[in-house]
Amino acid sequence: MQLFLALCFLLGIPSGAPEIHSLKYFLTASTQVPNFPEYVEVGLVDEHQITHFDSNTQRFVLKQDWMNQVTEELSTYSERETQRNLATQQSFKGNIEIAKERFNQTGGLHLVQYMYGCEWDDETGEVNGYEQFGFDGEDFLIYDLKTETYIAPVQQAVPTKHNWDNDKALIAYTKNYLTTDCVDWLKKYVEFGRSSLMRKDLPSVSLLQKTPSSPLTCHATGFYPDRADLFWKKDEEELHEDVVKGEILPNHDGSFQMSVDLDLSGLKDEDWGRYSCVFHLAGGQEVSKRLDKRDIRTNWKTNDGGVNIGAVVGGVLGAIAVVVLAGFGFIIYKKTQPKGSRGTSKSDTSSSSGEEAMQSMLKTSS
Known part of the structure; x- marks a missing residue:
């Protein structure tokens, strides 16, 4: 998935320019992938992994020491995120089956991927947000923040696009999350992890x-x-x-x-x-x-x-x-939002066929 990969490997900006910070979440649900969990979620700040959850361990793990400041400020953070992931894991199993029906497929290896996040320029205050869905390594649906509409790269996603574009409450929620809630949490994370995130050592x-x-x-x-x-x-x-x-x-x-x-x-x-x-x-x-x-x-x-x-x-x-190789395997999803968990369910009902695609893509926050 070219757009996903491009967003996973951004390299920063020239020296002397304002720092552009990013908060991204990646989620993958899969079937019949050998030696890989059926569900994985990972959060990143400035390309540094901050959280991890997978269906094998059933545990929500903080990947940076400075993230402990989040749990000190919000004591229910880890427990709430664990429960949210358990619920989302079940939801995304259904998403795979729905996507398979849309593409007229049956068994075999399949992936549903979801990526979203925001960027913040700490000098100009400019913000940007992005949200993308994928199926089997190809883009399925992309949110365009400028037009506040969804782009359907494949025909199978067109019914979903029309239904979500017409859901004004959903569109307003998505825009507010990407430009406000996500950015607020990004600023908080940058403040907590500044010494680590800003570290630059030449070799x-x-x-x-x-x-x-x-x-x-x-x-x-x-x-x-x-x-x-x-x-x-x-x-x-x-x-x-x-x-x-x-x-x-x-x-x-x-x-x-x-x-x-x-x-x-x-x-x-x-x-x-x-x-x-x-x-x-x-x-x-x-x-x-x-x-x-x-x-x-x-x-x-x-x-x-x-x-x-x-x-x-x-x-x-x-x-x-003697170097010990550290693997950062797969990158996944999560949304953050202050003062408790809030979720909405995206459902797509086609008036002609009654099919649903990519439903229950939970928009929660931490």
Whole structure:
């Protein structure tokens, strides 16, 4: 689902610009997906996971220490969210069956996805909101805040669009939630988590190579947050050929590391100075390291009598080897709203067929 993925991996804004904060919730209900819960919900603030619930554990979990301030302010927060998720889990099982009927499908693997949230510019005060529904990896229904109507990317969603567009109370509720309630909770979360959410650490960047014929590795470690990029460029152009980029991995201290390899086999000696490895952190900060043979850490002894620093490289690679990989598997849903839980049920009844699609998409808050 292209729109979903794009919203899941926003990288921030240039340095010096006002900070744009976001609160997003993602929900997925599924059938016959091996080793995956039938229902999962996750909340994110500025791309940091803050909450998690799934049908396997039946538990609502806070994923950031600073989120405990929410429970101190609202003692019923976790219990209320647990009960809401249990109810929503049952509702979304029905949504899958309804969607299958709409698409004339029977058994097999199926997914219903729901994403919504808001953004807030802390300098201009500008806000924005979004809400999307999907079925089996394709967009099903999208809310347009500007026109206060729903967009139906597929024919099967048209009856739902018409019914929801004509429900003026629902449209008013959705607009108010996305532009007011959601933003109020986003501001609260940003206040509670400011020290963590605003943290930005630049990495140390090293050039590593096992042998003269091995690819050259640019390794960046110690950066935070994990919304970052590492790439090779020649002159001012980013390279995509002869480059292999690794995943972002967590360090034991909460920071992150990543690496990108460059194939040197076709590189001429006179061109070395034209290459550089660039680390880019969300927010615009960069660290650039120009390609220089004298800066390469290697585990072979150079022909000109250079020092064998294999022990150094071994230590670096050893540190990488013991990193514990942290998986953030699936991202899901939740709505927040001050002073207690409030829910409405979206139902879609077609006057011609009597079918219902995407009903009971609960709009609750925390």
